[in-house]
Amino acid sequence: MKIHEYQARDLLVKFGIPVPDALVVETADQAKEAYEKLAAQGTPLVVVKAQVHAGGRGKGGGVKLVKSADEAGEVAKAILSKPLVTHQTGPEGVEVKKLMVAAGVEIEKEYYLGMAVDRATASPLLIASSEGGVEIEQVAASNPEAILREPIDPAMGLQGYQARKVAYKLGLKGKQVNQAVKVMQQVAKMFIDTDASLAEINPLIVTPASEEYPDGQVLAIDAKINFDDNALYRQKDIAQMADPAEEDASELRAKEFDLTYIKLDGSIGCLVNGAGLAMATMDLVKLHGQEPANFLDVGGSATEEAIAEAFRIILDDPNVKGVLVNIFGGIMQCDRIARAIVSAAQNVGFEVPLVVRLEGTNVDAARKILDEAKDAIPAMVVGTDLTDAAQKIAAAVAAA
Amino acid sequence: MSILINKNTKVICQGITGSAGAFHTKGCLEYGTQMVGGVTPGKGGQTDANGLPIFNTVAEAVEATGASASMIFVPPPFAADAILEAADAGIKVVVAITEGVPVLDMTRVRRALDSSRYADVSLIGPNCPGIITPGGCKIGIMPGYIHMPASEASTGKAVGIISRSGTLTYEAVWQCSERNIGQTTCVGIGGDPVRGLNFIDCLDLFNADSETDGIVMIGEIGGTDEEAAAAHIKANINKPVTAFIAGRTAPPGRRMGHAGAIISGGEGGAESKIEALREAGCHIAESPADLGSVMAKALGL
Numbered sequence: 184m185k186i187h188e189y190q191a192r193d194l195l196v197k198f199g200i201p202v203p204d205a206l207v208v209e210t211a212d213q214a215k216e217a218y219e220k221l222a223a224q225g226t227p228l229v230v231v232k233a234q235v236h237a238g239g240r241g242k243g244g245g246v247k248l249v250k251s252a253d254e255a256g257e258v259a260k261a262i263l264s265k266p267l268v269t270h271q272t273g274p275e276g277v278e279v280k281k282l283m284v285a286a287g288v289e290i291e292k293e294y295y296l297g298m299a300v301d302r303a304t305a306s307p308l309l310i311a312s313s314e315g316g317v318e319i320e321q322v323a324a325s326n327p328e329a330i331l332r333e334p335i336d337p338a339m340g341l342q343g344y345q346a347r348k349v350a351y352k353l354g355l356k357g358k359q360v361n362q363a364v365k366v367m368q369q370v371a372k373m374f375i376d377t378d379a380s381l382a383e384i385n386p387l388i389v390t391p392a393s394e395e396y397p398d399g400q401v402l403a404i405d406a407k408i409n410f411d412d413n414a415l416y417r418q419k420d421i422a423q424m425a426d427p428a429e430e431d432a433s434e435l436r437a438k439e440f441d442l443t444y445i446k447l448d449g450s451i452g453c454l455v456n457g458a459g460l461a462m463a464t465m466d467l468v469k470l471h472g473q474e475p476a477n478f479l480d481v482g483g484s485a486t487e488e489a490i491a492e493a494f495r496i497i498l499d500d501p502n503v504k505g506v507l508v509n510i511f512g513g514i515m516q517c518d519r520i521a522r523a524i525v526s527a528a529q530n531v532g533f534e535v536p537l538v539v540r541l542e543g544t545n546v547d548a549a550r551k552i553l554d555e556a557k558d559a560i561p562a563m564v565v566g567t568d569l570t571d572a573a574q575k576i577a578a579a580v581a582a583a
Numbered sequence: 584m585s586i587l588i589n590k591n592t593k594v595i596c597q598g599i600t601g602s603a604g605a606f607h608t609k610g611c612l613e614y615g616t617q618m619v620g621g622v623t624p625g626k627g628g629q630t631d632a633n634g635l636p637i638f639n640t641v642a643e644a645v646e647a648t649g650a651s652a653s654m655i656f657v658p659p660p661f662a663a664d665a666i667l668e669a670a671d672a673g674i675k676v677v678v679a680i681t682e683g684v685p686v687l688d689m690t691r692v693r694r695a696l697d698s699s700r701y702a703d704v705s706l707i708g709p710n711c712p713g714i715i716t717p718g719g720c721k722i723g724i725m726p727g728y729i730h731m732p733a734s735e736a737s738t739g740k741a742v743g744i745i746s747r748s749g750t751l752t753y754e755a756v757w758q759c760s761e762r763n764i765g766q767t768t769c770v771g772i773g774g775d776p777v778r779g780l781n782f783i784d785c786l787d788l789f790n791a792d793s794e795t796d797g798i799v800m801i802g803e804i805g806g807t808d809e810e811a812a813a814a815h816i817k818a819n820i821n822k823p824v825t826a827f828i829a830g831r832t833a834p835p836g837r838r839m840g841h842a843g844a845i846i847s848g849g850e851g852g853a854e855s856k857i858e859a860l861r862e863a864g865c866h867i868a869e870s871p872a873d874l875g876s877v878m879a880k881a882l883g884l
Contacts, residue, residue: 271836300686302806302843305693305777320849337690378687413659413842414685443840447832458774458840459748459803462829463871466853469832470870478833480840483724483749511750511757513712513726543753544726569754569872 184410186424187234189283191406195384198373200366202403205285207234214259217284218252228287231258233279236429238407239269245279248287255284277429291399293386294353295319296367298374306334307374309341309367313353315386341371359389362401377421378414383407433496440489442481444496449474450504451576452497454490456481456515464509467569471577476503483514490523495531505536505580507572512543521549524563525556533562536579540565540572584795585733585768586743586788587676587705588652590719595650595674596621597641597657597665599631604656607680607724609633611654614727616720619648641672652676654713654722662709663688667695670704677779678722679708686842689777696779706779710841712749712771723771725749729757733794736765740882742825743789744769745782746801747843751829751871755799758875764882767795774841776805782812790820797823797882799874800865804830805844805851813859823881826860827868828853 189207196202204224206217218229233245240246245267247258259282266276293315301308311331314322322329331352333345346364355363366387374382384406389399415422427435437444443458451468455461458480465475477500481493497506510520520541527533537560541549553565564579566572594611598604599621612618612633620636627639638644641653653669655662655678662681669677689709696706707714713723718732733741742764746752752771759766770785772778782800789795798820802809809828816824831853833839835846846852861867866881868874 300690300776302776302808303811305690305697307687307690323849336694337687338694375687378685380686411686411842413683414687416660417685445837445839447834455750457748457750458844459746459751459801459829460754460871462803462833462839462844463748463751463754463827465832466829467870467872475832478837478839511753513750513753514724542757543729570870573870573872 184412184415184421184425185236185429186408187236187281187426188232188406189234189281190424191408192283194373194377194408195403195406198369200369200403201401203286203288205283208259208282208284209280211256211260211263214282214284215252215256218249218255221284221286222252224286226286229255230285230287231255231262232283232285233262233267234281234283235267235277235279236426237269237271237277239271240267243267243269245269280428288388288402288404289391290388291391292389294388295322296370296384296387298370298379298382300380301334304334307337307371309333309335309345309349309371311349311353315388319385335371337375340375341368343368357398358396359398359401366401366403378411378418379408380411381407381409433499437493437496440492441485442479442489442493444493445478446500447475447477448502449476450502450580452476452500452503452506454479454481454493454497454506454508456483456510456512460509460511464507467573468507468577471573473577473580476500481515485515487519487523487526490520491527491530494523494527498531503535504583505538505576506533507576508537508539509569509572510541510543512541512545516545517541517543517549518545518552521552525552525560528556528560533560535562536576536583537563538566538572538576538579539563540569584792585716585719586785586792587768588714588716588720588722590615591617592652592676592720593617593619593648593650594652594654594720594722595619595641595644595648597653597655597669599623599635599637600626601656605631607654607656608635610727611721614721616722619650620644641668641674645672645674650674652722653678655679655681657681659683659685663692666692666706670696670701675704677704677706678713679706679779680711680713680723682710684709684775686775686777689775693777707770708773708778710775711773712752714768714770716768717766725753725769725771729753729760730769731760731763731765733765733767737763738884740796740884741765741767741794742797742799742878743767743785743792743795744799745785746771747774747803747841748801748829751801754871755801755874759799759878762875762879762884764875764879764884767792774843776843781808783815786812786815786820790822795822797825797878799878800824800826802826802828802856803841803844804833804839804846804853807850809856810859813863813865816865817863824865825868825874825878825881826865827871827874828856829871
């Protein structure tokens with residue numbers, strides 16, 4: 184599960200991690216007021232940031248530096264007035280409903296601080312780099328030695344010595360070290376306590392020296408936190424932060440029926456049981472010269488109603504020019520799928536070619552059901568095996 | 584032979600009174616697995632629909648039945664505890680079918696199981712179909728009838744199968760059985776990012792098993808386990824390995840059903856895995872429909 188930057192900032196505050204002052208607003212007038220409040224505390228430079236889940240906000244025009252209340256208002260109006268398009272949103276963009284207005288800070292040096300679960304060590308992992316402010320993937324590609332990794336015992340948390348080791352390797356000095364150690368330990372604690380799956384503070388910065396902070400202050404400027412969906416049952420506060428407006432409507436609809444659906448850009452709708460087979464079916468479509476319109480795993484225990492809904496979701500996608508059903512019945516019984524196809528044909532109707540390939544539990548009963556219904560479903564063709572099914576749907580769509 | 588389990592393995596089911604636990608206990612019994620009991624706290628002393636004794640704790644079940652393997656169906660919030668309970672009670676093969684276990688729970692489980700105290704415990708899963716030695720012992724949810732015992736294979740060849748995906752495993756099994764290639768053991772290692780046995784553990788077991796002639800390995804996007812397996816195959820495995828990687832068409836940043844199947848941070852893409860496996864001398868199935876034919880060819884059939 185993803186949350187907005189302002190929600191991530193609230194979490195950082197809750198865990199005692201220092202961040203610049205900021206306010207959340209929903210209108211241009213509120214943005215002006217927010218500017219005035221922040222300016223009154225001595226920060227003439229203020230950042231207005233669109234609150235959307237997608238990355239690439241800066242390049243998409245969703246993050247602007249402003250120097251006056253009027254400018255804050257104008258920028259806010261502009262961002263709120265139209266969908267924000269970034270490289271992660273697709274060309275239609277996403278609507279911006281909230282803005283974060285944050286005090287600008289002077290930056291002496293930028294760092295990267297992140298947490299993830301490391302598969303290799305089966306542990307939470309602290310990741311840090313002295314090359315902050317850029318995407319960590321770029322650093323990993325261009326300068327892998329600049330990335331520090333510290334596996335954490337999930338029962339003990341990040342130990343002081345581990346954090347000090349990282350802080351000194353990052354090149355922090357004097358009073359910066361203890362500030363950074365505290366930030367790292369609290370970020371690790373937050374990650375574990377909230378069942379996060381990813382936490383990134385990028386950049387983590389050190390400000391220029393001041394009277395209060397003779398070696399500069401360590402501050403978290405931008406935070407991105409994702410959570411483990413499997414743990415939301417015990418993270419009620421986190422679960423409440425979900426923003427349904429950020430999710431694809433058909434993916435939400437699928438979720439209600441315990442289906443896993445991910446919309447893609449191709450033209451062949453896929454209905455499959457099992458995540459691995461669903462991915463493999465997409466690959467198979469591509470191998471036969473077409474593009475998959477979706478990933479859809481109906482799971483092992485889907486009801487006939489859920490499967491019928493799955494067909495509806497697939498057919499609601501205007502890009503879909505053909506549907507490939509690929510089921511290897513284990514727990515899932517093939518006859519249940521067959522009955523759902525018949526019911527979907529009656530209730531939804533197949534106006535595009537449909538190729539069905541069934542194998543496994545109760546397959547003979549399923550074939551009988553489909554055979555009896557074949558006159559009623561002229562769009563349907565039965566695939567004898569995987570390759571045959573893929574060839575048939577690719578040919579049918581190419582001919583259409 | 585087989586790996587990890589055989590016809591003499593005694594198995595209990597943790598969560599035997601739940602609907603999935605009860606259903607699949609019956610399925611395993613019908614397949615011929617020596618199911619000897621089950622565990623549901625609070626229901627000790629009762630028997631299940633098949634007449635199997637139910638115990639309150641795994642320790643009691645092990646003491647009374649001599650079970651050495653466990654099939655876990657308890658709900659996700661309690662799955663980590665169930666795995667640790669099994670290991671602590673002396674169970675050697677712990678098969679966690681449960682889907683949806685929080686990943687941090689699994690990091691704690693691995694901390695415990697990786698210690699020397701549990702060096703002889705093998706965890707399979709979670710979020711997996713289980714493990715089967717065809718004709719001998721099935722621990723899990725896979726349809727038994729698609730499998731072919733090594734002894735019944737008219738080609739005289741048998742393979743071991745290792746997979747991160749359930750239904751894709753069935754696909755591989757089916758295609759092998761259709762070609763009269765038997766299976767010594769099939770292990771579904773599970774679709775979660777942090778799990779028990781991995782490709783390398785199973786590759787070593789199959790490599791050492793005299794009856795296994797070849798190995799089918801089914802990976803998917805996410806992580807670098809397939810790359811690690813490729814390096815291991817190159818250095819240590821002397822049997823033909825057929826490999827398929829699912830997710831060539833998956834977009835980065837989207838979790839494709841399995842918690843572990845996500846391309847992120849420039850890592851976990853299908854192409855690099857396929858290249859690593861090819862470079863290690865594996866026989867690559869470009870299409871999931873080719874798993875059986877590629878394996879047959881690699882076995883000289």
